[in-house]
Amino acid sequence: MTDHMISISVERSDPERGREPAIETYEVPAEAGATVLGALLHIYETCESSPAFRCGCRNQDCGLCAVDVNGRPRLACITPLRKGMVIRPLRRLPVARDLIIDRRWIMPFLERFDLFVRDGGLREWPPRLSAPAEHARLAACTECLSCLAACPSFEAGRDEIGGPYHFVKLAQLYWDPRDGADRRAQAALLGIARCPACRKCACPLGIPVYRAAVAPLAGVR
Ligand code: SF4
Ligand code: SF4
Ligand code: FES
Known part of the structure; x- marks a missing residue:
């Protein structure tokens, strides 16, 4: 000692x-x-x-x-x-x-938004043969939830308010060339329209949450 x-x-x-x-x-x-x-x-x-x-x-x-x-x-x-x-x-x-x-709210969230590759046909033609760099960056998310604790808008228990973690999960599929669901529409349901005025997403692993997840889902740069 x-x-x-x-x-x-x-x-x-x-x-x-x-x-x-x-x-x-x-x-x-x-x-x-x-x-x-x-x-x-x-x-x-x-x-x-x-x-x-x-x-x-x-x-x-x-x-x-x-x-x-x-x-x-x-x-x-x-x-x-x-x-x-x-x-x-x-x-x-x-x-x-x-x-x-208490992480029990995570599974209902994943189920509500079908957070698995949803076959809806290819979104692009000719199809991309590999996932873009953003996909690899977001795949490093360990679901530590630190980003939710630092998000000024997120409120646990309010289904219509998402935070960086939610948008990372949606964007992992947005960047996946096999996924056919409208992930931007889902992000809109979680209030992503407020994000361009904030841009304060923070991740202890250095994942560029705003640039690789929030901005593309919100349709802004
Ligand atoms: S802080 Fe980073 S690693 Fe943790 S849940 Fe958010 S994006 Fe994922
Ligand atoms: S930009 Fe990031 S930190 Fe700001 S409200 Fe949106 S998700 Fe939260
Ligand atoms: S113990 Fe696994 S991230 Fe800290």
Whole structure:
């Protein structure tokens, strides 16, 4: 165990049991290269009642560890640990418990918009033989949902309001030469018309969400 310990704060809540959000403070080791996820794992291993959180790959590949750090969405596994950090669940999204986001709304969204390649005949002739570069960039999305937490328009629970994540999922198919559905019409149903005045989509993986997804679906540059 390192001698150098620092304090961090974690917001805890349990909506199902009526536990309101409250901040708890923990002492964690601050070794060189320490990350926010490392601190959460330390708390899990050493505290009897540790905050609930998700993680998987520990290498920015799975998208499960996204949390709010000092007011900004971050992937916990690649975010350097600093003294006094305040870690909360992603904003704007429903909380299942502590740092865990309730993701049960995702499947109904995918079903509502038929988010699979829908055979409607080729949209272009002659057909493109390969997907454009935008498709490859958007395919890197790990569904971490950080972009929703940073979108000023998105509101969880309102079906007519989409956010960057929704538009990335639609645009993955928009750029797929095999898909025959009208993805721009679907984006319009999710209120994409407001986006050209904003353009603030942000992704911790560097996916150009506005340029590769939102602008093409909105029909603007
Ligand atoms: S676009 Fe980026 S921020 Fe949004 S869900 Fe995908 S990986 Fe996460
Ligand atoms: S451009 Fe649209 S999707 Fe992107 S952050 Fe702004 S309102 Fe949200
Ligand atoms: S643990 Fe997989 S992205 Fe962080």
